[in-house]
Amino acid sequence: MFSSTAVLLVFAMLQLQSTSIVVGNLFKSINTGLEGIRRNHCLQLRRSSANVQFPWYCKPGRLSVIYVHVGPGWVKTNRFSYTGAVQRNADVKFMTEQDGGGQILAKFNSAILNCQGFSALKRKTCTIPRALRPWSGTITVEIGRHPSTRFQMSGTPVCLKPGFEGYNCDQDINECVVHKDKRLCAWKEGCVNTYGGYKCKCPAGYKVSSKDFRLCDKDIPKILSRSSNYTFIMFQTATLPCRYSASSPVTIKWQINNKIIAIKQLNGAKQTADSRLTLHDNGDLSIRKVTYGDAGKFICVVQNVRFGAYITHNLNIESSPLMAVQFLVSGKHTTSHVYRVGDDVTIDCQVIAMPVPTVTLSYGQQMITTTARTKVILGKLPNSPVSHLPGSLQLQLRITGVTQADAGIYSCQAKNRHGVTTKSIKLTVTL
Numbered sequence: 001m002f003s004s005t006a007v008l009l010v011f012a013m014l015q016l017q018s019t020s021i022v023v024g025n026l027f028k029s030i031n032t033g034l035e036g037i038r039r040n041h042c043l044q045l046r047r048s049s050a051n052v053q054f055p056w057y058c059k060p061g062r063l064s065v066i067y068v069h070v071g072p073g074w075v076k077t078n079r080f081s082y083t084g085a086v087q088r089n090a091d092v093k094f095m096t097e098q099d100g101g102g103q104i105l106a107k108f109n110s111a112i113l114n115c116q117g118f119s120a121l122k123r124k125t126c127t128i129p130r131a132l133r134p135w136s137g138t139i140t141v142e143i144g145r146h147p148s149t150r151f152q153m154s155g156t157p158v159c160l161k162p163g164f165e166g167y168n169c170d171q172d173i174n175e176c177v178v179h180k181d182k183r184l185c186a187w188k189e190g191c192v193n194t195y196g197g198y199k200c201k202c203p204a205g206y207k208v209s210s211k212d213f214r215l216c217d218k219d220i221p222k223i224l225s226r227s228s229n230y231t232f233i234m235f236q237t238a239t240l241p242c243r244y245s246a247s248s249p250v251t252i253k254w255q256i257n258n259k260i261i262a263i264k265q266l267n268g269a270k271q272t273a274d275s276r277l278t279l280h281d282n283g284d285l286s287i288r289k290v291t292y293g294d295a296g297k298f299i300c301v302v303q304n305v306r307f308g309a310y311i312t313h314n315l316n317i318e319s320s321p322l323m324a325v326q327f328l329v330s331g332k333h334t335t336s337h338v339y340r341v342g343d344d345v346t347i348d349c350q351v352i353a354m355p356v357p358t359v360t361l362s363y364g365q366q367m368i369t370t371t372a373r374t375k376v377i378l379g380k381l382p383n384s385p386v387s388h389l390p391g392s393l394q395l396q397l398r399i400t401g402v403t404q405a406d407a408g409i410y411s412c413q414a415k416n417r418h419g420v421t422t423k424s425i426k427l428t429v430t431l
Contacts (some may be wrong), residue, residue: 002151005092005207028166030048041058042054042055045058045122048122050175051120051122051123053118053120053121054100056120057385057419058100059403060098061099061100061146062098062099063096063097063099063146063151064412065095065139065151066096066123068157069095069203070082070086070092071090072136072160075149075253080152081152082152082153083155084153084154084155084156085157085158086156087157087158088157088158088159088167088169089135089159089167091127091129094126095123095124095125096122096126096149098122100387101120102119104121104142105141105142106140106141107141108132108138109137109139109349111132112234113126113127113128127318133157135145135153135157136153136155137152137153137214138150139152163175163197165183172195172196175191175193176193176198182218182325186202187200187202187206190216202219203216204304204306205307206218206306207219212371219306220308221250221302221308221309222244222246222298223243224243224244224270225242225243225244225283227311227313228311229311230315230423232290233319234242234290235290235291236290237287237288237289237290238315240285241284242284243282246304249267249304250296250302250304251302251303252263252283252301252302252394253260254277254300254301256287256299257297258342261277280289285298289319290315291391292317292386292389293385294317294319294321295386296314297314300313301344306419316354318354319353319354319417319418320419320420320421321354321420322350323349323412323414324350324423325348325410325424326347326348327345327347327348327421328346328347329346329403333348337429339428341404341430343401344399344400344401345399346396346399347361348394348395350380351394351412352384353391353392353416353418355417356390356391356415357391357415357416359378359414360412361395362373362410363409368397368410373400373401375396376397377395378395378396379393380393381393381394381396404429405427407427409425410427411424412424
């Protein structure tokens with residue numbers, strides 16, 4: 001039989017052994033859970049699209065070249081190679097992505113490259129300098145003892161800036177010579193080389209099209225003023241507009257019918273047919289102290305070496321009546337004459353006025369009308385340079401067999417909206 005002491009000792013040993021197993025299992029469970037948390041954290045960082053920083057326990061694995069910068073911007077790769085154009089006068093850059101922390105070593109055809117980015121960052125950027133041109137070869141990137149990645153570059157150096165060539169893309173291309181067989185411009189002599197390009201010019205009378213700089217459009221001058229009827233009071237200054245728009249030098253001509261009265265030549269020289277005329281640089285024509293002789297149809301012509309445009313204006317002159325009262329003797333007019341009894345008398349009242357005036361003859365206070373011995377005839381003013389005007393009139397009084405009773409003062413009156421004009425003449429009759 002065991003003593004009670006021995007039984008207690010065995011029981012104590014069993015208790016101690018059981019406690020040790022429990023504590024060991026607890027620490028093992030804690031370590032296993034922490035490792036799992038770290039693995040999950042590293043997996044989340046690898047899957048993230050952000051440029052994250054790995055903690056020390058995320059070991060590097062896969063390494064890839066995900067973007068290349070060959071000129072205009074970043075290009076996403078297939079992670080194995082790039083084939084295409086590369087800007088001749090710029091550095092090439094590429095971006096790497098790794099699965100864990102660690103400093104990378106990048107090379108291009110065995111030349112060590114400079115890379116930017118903290119060793120724990122997921123992505124780093126490396127530069128292939130222009131000195132290593134042309135950009136055809138192999139990019140290798142490694143992290144410590146881990147296997148390196150290989151990325152094939154097959155770049156064709158090009159100048160992305162149009163109109164330039166050369167090793168540094170700074171030599172101007174003379175497109176007019178290089179592409180002379182392509183007929184760059186509509187007019188065969190129209191190609192003009194410029195720095196970094198070319199432009200087209202057009203023959204005289206044409207302009208470069210606003211829709212396509214290689215084409216030529218007719219350069220037809222455009223007159224901005226509108227045709228109109230203008231009315232001025234006599235002796236005022238009349239200005240007739242002829243505003244225009246033209247992209248090439250033009251000749252400006254003012255004419256009445258086919259007679260040129262003012263001209264501005266292509267070189268800017270001006271000539272006028274009358275000292276009262278002024279041809280302005282903007283095309284307008286001014287006439288000082290206008291008279292009825294200036295009334296009529298005016299034509300303004302704006303013309304370049306090939307095309308032209310024109311506009312017409314009607315100039316009207318108005319005034320209070322202008323008047324002359326005279327005797328008509330043997331076909332000639334006179335203001336003074338002595339008649340004998342029995343002579344025939346003719347008195348002409350000649351009037352010019354616009355609007356058309358009302359014209360009357362009177363003897364003393366009595367208006368004269370046609371009778372057996374007197375005739376009052378209203379007609380156009382004969383032999384007048386302004387006979388075309390409706391208000392160019394002649395009121396003629398004819399007295400057959402004048403008597404001394406017909407002697408006295410005869411008055412002619414003309415009236416329109418601008419005023420009233422009255423003039424008189426004395427008829428003298430002797431035996």
